[in-house]
Amino acid sequence: MVRLKLSCLFLCVVCFSIVTLLCLYFPDKPIIYKISRFSALNTSILLQRHSVKLFQTKKNEEVVIAVVICGNRTSEALVMIKSAIIFRGNTDLRIVVVAEKNIQQEFDETLRDWKLLTNDSFSYEIHSITFPKEHSDEWRKLFQPCASERLFLPSVLSHLDSILYVDTDTLFLSNVEDVWKHFALMNSSQLAAMVPEHEDMNVGWYNRFAKHPYYGKLGLNSGVMLMNLTRMREFDWIGRLAPVLEKYRLYLTWGDQDIINVIFHDHPDKVYVYPCRYNFRSDHCMYMSNCKSAEENGIAVLHGSRSTFQTNKQPAFRAIFNAMAQYQLGSDPVKYLLDKATSLLNETIITNCGHLAPIFTHNMRILFQTI
Structure with a gap:
């Protein structure tokens, strides 16, 4: 009996020793660690793939809007910029401000605030007004203060390929891409796009009063101008300006716009003409x-x-401007912009332009329905 107990005890000791040796030879912790590490690696790869898929969004085409500001046009220009932000749609919007140094800080502060308010919905850059040394004073005073700076944007904005130039007294009432899309419709020789100065020969200014050459039968209005800066540089646009100024300086009633008309009179194949709704x-x-x-x-x-x-x-034009000026970015666009504009326009229906009130808000209604 004693021998049997000793034998059992011996077997237990042997078995325990074998198990211990196996555990030491095949440690479980490293195996578990390796499995855990493999699982973590797979999980990380899966999460990375999901993140790439989640954040890999289609790059939208960038729309670049440029404006030149001098004197007391700051508030007006900011309302224009606000309208571009409201109607940016799905585009990557870049605002280019070319301004006198004394007003640059106000633009920087306001646009920085608007970026935060609209979740970085646009980018912006600010440049100084510069004119060529030759005829510098004459260029500066050619029409309204600094207006002719627009002529030199191919040089001032040498880092950009194309821009949509707009005067300070303009407002976007439709998606900014509606204008920008005309770049794709221009042929390879065209370097700018504008609307006719008039639609009716009976009231046209250029065909009745101009004493210098102008484009087509009615001339061009340059207040909303698509500019392919790359092609303009290749065309030596800057080099063509001074000769026109010297030849017609006594007859340039509308300043820089007249110079543009002279150039496109001589080179009609270089301009694309789009419909009047883009510069109403x-x-x-x-x-x-x-x-x-x-x-x-x-x-x-x-x-x-x-x-x-x-x-x-x-009054109809002022009604739209006042509605846009009063609108606060981030607030309900239907209640505080569309409804406000409609209400103000209704007060102008006795005027010829006010009678056309629906065309002022037509695109607002379409856009805001999709928000």
């Missing part, structure tokens, strides 16, 4: 409605030329 002015409605594209598809860009945003000359 009081001339299109003050006597009678003569912009068919706006009647059919609404106004894309409103141009408050001749101070129509700031005076009571055209």
Whole structure:
């Protein structure tokens, strides 16, 4: 009996020893670690793939809007920029401000605040006004202060390929891409796009009063101008400016716009002409409605030329400007912009332009329905 117990004890000791040796030879912790590490690696790869898929969004085309500001046009220009931000759609919007140094800080502070308010929905850059040394003073005073700086943007903005230049007294009332898309419709020789100065020969300015060459039958309005800066540089655009100034300086009633007309008179194949809805002015409605594209598809860009945003000359234009100026970015665009604009426009329906109120808000209604 004692021998049997000793034998069992011996077997137990042997078995325990064998198990111990096996555990030492095949340690379980490293095996578990390796499995855990493999699982973590797989998980990490899966998460990375998911993240790439989640954040790999399609790159939208960048729309670059440029404006030149001098003097007391700061507030007006900021309202224009606000309208571009509101109607940026799905584009990557870049705002290019070319301004006098004394007003650059105000633009920088305001645009920085707007970026934060709109979750970095746009980018911006600020440049200083510069004119060539030759005829510098004459260029600066050619029309309104600094307006002719637009002529030199191919040089000033040498890092950019294309821009949509707009005057300070303009407002976007449709997706900014509606204008920008015309770059794709230009042929390989065309370097800029504009609308006719008029639609009606009976009220046209250039065909009745100009004493210098101009494009086509009615001339061009340069307040909303697509500019392919690369092609303009290849065309030696800057080099062509001074000779025109020297030859016609006594007849340039509209300054830089007249110079543009002279150049495109001599090179009509270099300009693309798009419909008047992309630069709708009081001339299109003050006597009678003569912009068919706006009647059919609404106004894309409103141009408050001749101070129509700031005076009571055209109440409908001022109504839209006031609604845009009062609108706070980030607030309900239907309630605080569309409804406000509609209400103000209703007060102008006795005027010829106010009678066309629906074309002012047509694209707002379409856009805000999709938000």
